[in-house]
Amino acid sequence: SSDPHIQSITVANMDEGDVVILVSVSGSTKDILDVAAQAKKRGVTTIAVTNYLKSPLVRYADYVLYNL
Numbered sequence: 001s002s003d004p005h006i007q008s009i010t011v012a013n014m015d016e017g018d019v020v021i022l023v024s025v026s027g028s029t030k031d032i033l034d035v036a037a038q039a040k041k042r043g044v045t046t047i048a049v050t051n052y053l054k055s056p057l058v059r060y061a062d063y064v065l066y067n068l
Contacts, residue, residue, distance in 0.1 A: 004031035004032075004034070004035065007031070007035045008034065008035055008038065011035055011038045011039045011042065011044065012038065012042075014039065014042055014044045015042055015043060015044065016042075016043040016044070018044050018045070019044065019045045019046075019047065020035075020039045020044050020045070020046050020047070021047045021048075021049065022035060022036055022039075022046060022047070022048050022049070022057065022061075023048075023049040023050075024048070024049070024050050024055070024057055025050065025051050026050070026051070026052065026055060027048065027050035027051070027052050027055025027056060027057030027058060028052075028055050028056050028057065032057060033056055033057060033060070036048070036057055036060035036061070037060060039060065040060045045062050045063075046060055046061045046062050046063070047061065047062065047063045047064075047065065048060070048061035048063070048064050048065070049064075049065045049066070050064070050065075050066050051066060051067050052066065053066050
């Protein structure tokens with residue numbers, strides 16, 4: 001979902017063994033970082049797709065896909 005509230009609700013119901021894919025061009029919007037932090041705290045495997053390898057989102061990701 002592109003709705004940050006739905007994303008938060010979904011991640012709140014995930015736990016270890018689940019995987020979340022977070023897509024953000026900048027990797028620095030508050031909403032995406034909040035979801036990423038919540039996923040990390042719950043032990044959810046996180047895949048980040050972003051344009052910037054040094055974006056804040058990368059700190060929360062277990063795997064990163066980015067555009068060179």
